[in-house]
Structure formats: structure tokens, C-alpha cells
Amino acid sequence: MRSTITISLPQEMRSELDSLSQSDGISRSDIVRECLRDYMFIRRFRSTRKKMVEKASKQGIFTDQDVFDRVS
Numbered sequence: 001m002r003s004t005i006t007i008s009l010p011q012e013m014r015s016e017l018d019s020l021s022q023s024d025g026i027s028r029s030d031i032v033r034e035c036l037r038d039y040m041f042i043r044r045f046r047s048t049r050k051k052m053v054e055k056a057s058k059q060g061i062f063t064d065q066d067v068f069d070r071v072s
Contacts, residue, residue: 007032017031017032
């Protein structure tokens, strides 16, 4: 099920969004959905990474090399 939301954008951003939509041949909604998906993914990734870094540091794992040494 879809629902509609209304957002406000500065005119310059709206103009760029319209240009991207036209040049890429996709709707503004599709662009905004993709941006939100990316944003939410990044937020989840950062949250997970923060938890894992805290857990790893308690075990003396601080660098990529530390991880490599543990798994190899």
C-alpha cells in the first residue's frame, strides 16, 4: 500500500530534481524513493557498525589487520 507525503524543497533543489527526472526518464517520486532507501540503508549500516566496533574493541580488535588475523 502506498501513501503520499508532501515535502518542501528549496527552488534550486526542486529544479535540479526536475532536470534529473527528465534526463534520466524516471519520476521525481522514484528518485526520492531511491534516495530515501540509500539514506535508510546508510543509517542502518552505521548503527550496526557502531555496535560491532564497540563489541570488537572489547575483544582487542581495532584494525582490519586485527580482523584478518582472527579469521585466518
